[in-house]
Amino acid sequence: MSNHVLVFVELADGKPSKAGLQALGAGCRLARQLGGETVALLAGADVTAHAAGLGAFGANRVRVAQGEQFKAYSQEGLARLVAAQAAEIGAAAVLAAATPAGKDFMPRAAARAGCGLAADCTALAVNAGKAVATRPVYAGKALVQVQAPGALWATLRPNVFATENAGLTAGVEPVSVNFGVGDLRDVVREIVAGARGKLDVAEAEIIVSGGRGLKDPAGEGKQNWENLEKLAATIGAAVGASRAVVDAGWRPHGDQVGQTGKTVSPKLYIACGISGAIQHLAGMSGSKVIVAVNKDETAPIFKVADYGIVGNVEDVVPALTVAFAEALKG
Numbered sequence: 001m002s003n004h005v006l007v008f009v010e011l012a013d014g015k016p017s018k019a020g021l022q023a024l025g026a027g028c029r030l031a032r033q034l035g036g037e038t039v040a041l042l043a044g045a046d047v048t049a050h051a052a053g054l055g056a057f058g059a060n061r062v063r064v065a066q067g068e069q070f071k072a073y074s075q076e077g078l079a080r081l082v083a084a085q086a087a088e089i090g091a092a093a094v095l096a097a098a099t100p101a102g103k104d105f106m107p108r109a110a111a112r113a114g115c116g117l118a119a120d121c122t123a124l125a126v127n128a129g130k131a132v133a134t135r136p137v138y139a140g141k142a143l144v145q146v147q148a149p150g151a152l153w154a155t156l157r158p159n160v161f162a163t164e165n166a167g168l169t170a171g172v173e174p175v176s177v178n179f180g181v182g183d184l185r186d187v188v189r190e191i192v193a194g195a196r197g198k199l200d201v202a203e204a205e206i207i208v209s210g211g212r213g214l215k216d217p218a219g220e221g222k223q224n225w226e227n228l229e230k231l232a233a234t235i236g237a238a239v240g241a242s243r244a245v246v247d248a249g250w251r252p253h254g255d256q257v258g259q260t261g262k263t264v265s266p267k268l269y270i271a272c273g274i275s276g277a278i279q280h281l282a283g284m285s286g287s288k289v290i291v292a293v294n295k296d297e298t299a300p301i302f303k304v305a306d307y308g309i310v311g312n313v314e315d316v317v318p319a320l321t322v323a324f325a326e327a328l329k330g
């Protein structure tokens with residue numbers, strides 16, 4: 001095994017994604033500690049143009065798997081590719097972002113390599129020459145440190161790791177892939193885009209989340225949700241939701257924050273009309289600053305909030321929008 005770190009850099013809209021570049025930054029720092037190189041892996045139908053640029057984000061080398069088999073997302077295709085590349089470079093650690101795609105193909109890639117996977121990690125370190133990952137467990141109540149007997153395979157929580165400003169010149173190496181589209185058993189027939197231009201909660205730096213306290217947007221809660229959207233637009237935030245809201249069909253599942261939704265780590269999380277159930281906290285308690293708006297001063301959300309506002313969302317959300325708009329004017 002070498003001391004090199006292999007980082008799969010995910011794409012978004014055909015370009016390296018923010019979460020992918022954060023994983024690359026984390027991989028670069030780990031490789032430095034291990035005394036190895038950072039090898040970035042790009043896969044897509046047309047990705048070569050982005051390869052050399054990854055040196056600026058910490059890659060010493062960039063391996064490029066270009067072909068029709070990577071045009072659409074394929075969990076099997078990526079699992080085969082990443083496992084083969086990890087073996088080829090003898091990686092000491094194999095990393096990818098814990099995005100929906102990373103959560104899907106990385107366990108399969110690790111299994112192909114005969115390894116386990118540390119999922120959704122929030123820190124990486126080196127102990128006695130071996131890579132160690134830290135990951136929250138029991139809905140964030142405890143942290144475990146994971147060390148593998150061989151290579152460490154891990155997915156990294158988005159927005160926790162900083163990108164690297166490395167200014168390296170990366171060597172670009174084409175990868176020869178021994179399977180084509182016809183060899184893959186999973187076929188993506190259609191990708192249905194969400195609302196255009198909508199910020200994804202998993203990558204947003206600011207999130208404004210709504211809970212059952214906002215009430216039904218098709219009924220008496222209509223104004224509350226419009227107010228929430230307005231607040232989000234004013235401060236450049238993504239709109240998130242509790243599971244109660246998603247289960248009621250008020251917001252799409254992609255907006256759900258929590259144990260069975262997305263794990264988020266924004267700079268600012270504003271929870272409106274959300275009680276703060278343990279399963280919701282599991283997805284957002286890593287936020288840098290938490291603001292809670294709830295009419296019940298005993299709501300559990302106030303236990304994790306840095307700032308709490310006891311009041312009705314009907315009054316507080318529009319008042320916050322006005323105050324933010326005023327403050328942002330200057």
Ligand SMILES: Cc1cc2nc3c(=O)[nH]c(=O)nc-3n(C[C@H](O)[C@H](O)[C@H](O)COP(=O)(O)OP(=O)(O)OC[C@H]3O[C@@H](n4cnc5c(N)ncnc54)[C@H](O)[C@@H]3O)c2cc1C
Nearest residue numbers: 211212213242243244258259260261273275279280295313
């Ligand atoms: C296995 C499992 C997984 C789960 N996964 C998730 C998950 O991923 N994400 C998640 O969120 N939940 C999850 N849940 C559900 C979770 O337990 C809670 O039921 C859910 O988070 C409650 O959502 P809520 O806070 O919006 O609603 P409620 O608990 O009903 O809280 C509404 C809050 O709004 C306040 N309120 C009401 N009216 C107003 C008003 N006018 N102004 C201000 N405040 C008001 C109330 O005081 C209350 O605190 C999961 C549960 C289980 C069992």
